[in-house]
Every structure is written in structure tokens, then in C-alpha cells.
Amino acid sequence: MVEKKDMRRKLPVFFGLHAKLPRGLGIVLALLPFALLVIVYLTASDIRQKANPQDKLLPPVSKIAKALEKSAFTLDKRSGVILLWQDTASSLRRLGIGMMVSACLGFLMGLNMGLLPGIRGLSLSFVTFISNIPPLAILPILFISFGVGEVGKVMLIILGTFPLITRDIYLAAKRIPKENIVKALTLGASQFGVVYRVVFPQVIPRLIDTVRLSLGAAWLFLIASEAIASQDGLGYRIFLVRRYLSMDMIIVYVAWITFLAFLADLGLRKLVAVRYPWYSPRAEG
């Protein structure tokens, strides 16, 4: 027993391959960079404010709080709505519709490409080609052909994310062992059944994962298209207030977007872990 204890004590707490972080230290370490960021910001902001009380670049916390109050809790005099909520609703609607369409499209295409050689032959090179078009470069084309309304923005999100989702699902479907598919056939599955009753459910968690990773790109396309042509939306607002150098407002919006993105990521990750425990099996007790 004594020996064992000694052995354990030898494991480093922080350095090296074998480091074993105690729980408390883990939390502290995780929070440390955030704390540093806040401290650096506060100090820098303080210095600049002292030099010039009108400074707009690094507004003090009080100004940021006021901007938050103004955008999130007070009705805008001109439009009669609370701006932050209005913007959030518009942006999330675009993001949601775009991701939904591209997930469904990418999933069905990827699934069928992965399993059916005919579909693969027909579309693999085309999808690869499409996925190499930089989506932002064709934004003008989208705005010209779909208008500067909602459709153009949603189309950008779809075009920007669906090739990647398609290719990822295609690879996932192709990775299903041949044995698994033959087994399903010997269990009486039809060809349709193999695709939609055997492989389909196996690939769903992969789809959620892919969507989660594509969300970063989707936000980029959303904000870019809102910045260029829009009447509302989180991206629109940020680029609007930039004209007045309202750094406080920008900070509020960026923090809010980051929080939303973080929530979406966390939610999808938890969904996979809870709903699909077989997908990434951890060591269980």
C-alpha cells in the first residue's frame, strides 16, 4: 500500500505526458486565460481612459454595461423593438433555415453517395468541385440571382456548408464495414432498407457532429451577408455601429454571438453524448 501511494505521488501535476490534474486545479487552469484576458483589458482600458476620457477604442466596463442595457433591455425609439432580440431572432432564423436545409441535403446526398455506386459516380466529382468554390466569392452572384432579401443570405449559408457536410457524411457512410451491410441483407433488408433503416441511423450522430463543426463557417457566412446587405441581424448591427466607433456595442454583440455559438456547440455535443451513447463510447464503470 505504501509503495502504491508513493508511486502515485510521483505523477506530475502539470508537466509532461503523465500529468494528472487534480479536479480543483483543472478548473483553475481552465479559468486562468479568461481571467488574464479580463485583467489585461481592464488595465489597458483604464490607462487609455486616463489619458483621454473620450477614448472609444477600449471602453470601460460601465460603458459596456450601458450599451448592454440600451440594446438588450430598452425599446428602440425609432423601430419600437428591442434591438438585440430583434437582431438575434432574424440571425438565428437565417442560420437555422440555412443549416437545416444544408444538413438534410448533405445528409441525403452523402448517404446515398456512400452506399450507391451509381449516385457516387454521378455526383462525387461535382460535389468536390462545388466544395472548392469559395462561397464568399460568389456572394454577389447570389445577391444578384436571389435578391438581397432572406433567400440570398440563406443560400450563402447553404452553399457554404452543404458540400462539407455531404463529403463528411459520404465518408462516414462509406466507412460502414461491408460485412455490416451484407449482414443486413441476410437479415432480410431490402436495398432501400439497408440505406434508410440500417445505415441511416448509424450516421445520424455523425451528422450532428458535422453540423456542429460547420456552424463556425455558417456564422461567418451569415455575418458577412448581413454586413453587406440587410435591415437587421447581428452582423448588420455590428457593421452599422462601427460607423460611430461604438466599440461598447460591438463588444456586447460579439460576446453575445460567441455565447450563442458556444451554447449551440455545447447543446449539440450533449445531444450526441446523451442520445447516442454508442457513438463515442467512453470507458464505463
Add this chain to the structure above:
Amino acid sequence: MTENTPFLLYLEDVQKQYGEKIVLDDIDLAVKQGAFCTVVGPSGCGKSTLLRLILGQEQATSGRIFMEGVPIALPSPDRGIVYQRYSLFPHLTILDNTMLGKQLSVPFWTSLRRKKTARDEAMHYLESVHLGAHAKKYPHQLSGGMQQRVAIAQALIMKPKILLMDEPFGALDPGTREAMQLLILELWEAHGMTIFFVTHDLEEAVFLGTRILVLSQYYRHESASRESSGQGARIVADYPLNTRKARSTRVKETAKFGRLIQRIRYDGFDPEYRQDAREFNLKHTDSFITFTE
């Protein structure tokens, strides 16, 4: 031995090539209903290939394969399969894995209606492989031996005419392996099954089978021009074994058992010793040419 004896499985001049390489050459084989047919051979000789051809997973380059007189096509429920791995569906619980066949073989809506009966039947099969207590678990939570038992139950529920097994116990430790051997014999007798069992373990093959086939590329062909290393495997030996199976693995220690294994080693696994191709297929009662002592 007459031509019109109904064979369950019948292979005629089956040959399989991958590109230029001949893997299986001129395989003739007839398997009777109820046989426990084991297949052994040197590594890479084409045992799995032969099994895949019978399954319909791959097509023979030439020759024909019949099930009860009907040429086989793609994989179908009358031929069950248990692989060494990947037989189970990772996204389904053990119970769902076992009842999957009952569900996939009917339209989706019907399968929903019949879920209860399918579940009861699956439970029954799971209990027959002693896994009733694990019905709710996922495959990754089970040991290798348990997973193979699920795979067997999953195949059995379809009541296949023949059960094909490709080294099903190959990845198990010796103790589990022996328990599985006894279990499969028990199930084989209980269900009156026909089994086609590929293994690289000679002892296992002799212990389990009512008939053993030795597949090998080590034989002498009548046309000497053919390069001996590039020739396809054939069935170089075919012995009947005990039909009344012993319930104990003790038989493995007997001298007779050992002698037979030595003999088979000689027949198929020794590159130095090569039989003449003309002498093949003569040793078993189900062979094509009548064999007289």
C-alpha cells in the same frame, strides 16, 4: 451416391479470380442438409473467399452455386452469416440487434406493429445463448465472446437454411472459445441446422465438424506447365467425421483425434507434400465420383 440426392448446397466448377490471380480453382462441392461442414486451409488460401461466394457477397468468375437446386444470387435470409467482427450493429442494443431480422424483413409500418412479438422471440433466442440479462446493453459494452453469441442469436432468428461462419471464434481466448464450441454444437443439434464453418484452427475444425474440407493451393496439377505457386486453391481433402458429437472437449486429447489432425496437416498445409489433383474429391460419401474402398 446418386445424382438426384437433394443437396442443400451444391458448387459446380467454381473458380474465382481477383484480376490475374486465381484464388479458387475448380471447386466442386455438395453439402447435405444437417451437415456441420468445417473448412480449414493455410492462411490466405481463399477460405473466406469461398464463404463470400456461397453467401453471395461476391460472384464467382465461373462455375455455379446452387441452394436446393436454385442458383444463388445476392445475400438473402436463407443464408445466415456470422463474421469474426462487424456482425453486430453498433447503434442497436443487444435485444434490438437480435430482433433486427424480424423487423427488416417486413415493411417499416408492419415492423412497428409486430414489435412486441419480435421482441419476445428475440428474448427467447438471447436466452438460448445465455444473454437474457444483457438485452439492454450496447455491443461495445460486451466482451468479444458475448458479442459473438449475440451475432449467432441474430442469425438464428431468421432460421437460415445454412449458417455460414467465418472464423467466428478466432478472436476469443481459449477458455471462451471452448465454451462457444460447445454452445454452437448444442444449437446445431437443437435447431437441426446446416453449418458451414471456416476456421484456421485444425483442432476446432475436427472437434466441431461432421465433415472437414481442406482447402489448399499445395497440390500437383496434371499440367506441369502451370506455375505451382500461382495456382488457385482446391479442396485437397474431404473427410467424414464423427456424426454423434461428443459433449466433452476431452475427445481432443485422444490419439485418434491427434492422428487425424496430423493427416490433415499433411494433406493441405505442407508445401513439400503435394497430392496429385486427380485423387481429390474421392474421400467423402458426398463427393461426385463414387468412392469404393
